[in-house]
Amino acid sequence: FGGGDDTKGKVNVGTTYNIDLGVEVSITEKWVYATDIAYTYSNKSTFRGRPGESAPGIPAVNGVPSSDQLSIAPAIEYNINDVSGFIGGGWFAVTGRNSPNFASVIISYTIMF
16 A cells, blocks of 8 residues: 555555456367456545655655456366366456556366265
């Protein structure tokens, strides 16, 4: 949330809202195409108090602006049997405001019991 030397105050963290939609399409009995689409919106966080200094004589920045982000995670799933399988794919930001761009690879093995 920022701050510097001698910062003293209170941060009011903004509310965050998330929407996640998951879709799976069976290609065969064992192979499945899956996609998750996620949207996150966060209200701004505010600061009240003494901001402190980031360098001599320069007030530190505190709080963060509102932000949003849309990300997608396409994947391929392989089911070994009724209770276990592998899933692998990517996850990346499509667009956003005041939010980081990212890209990652995800591989998972699942056992249900």
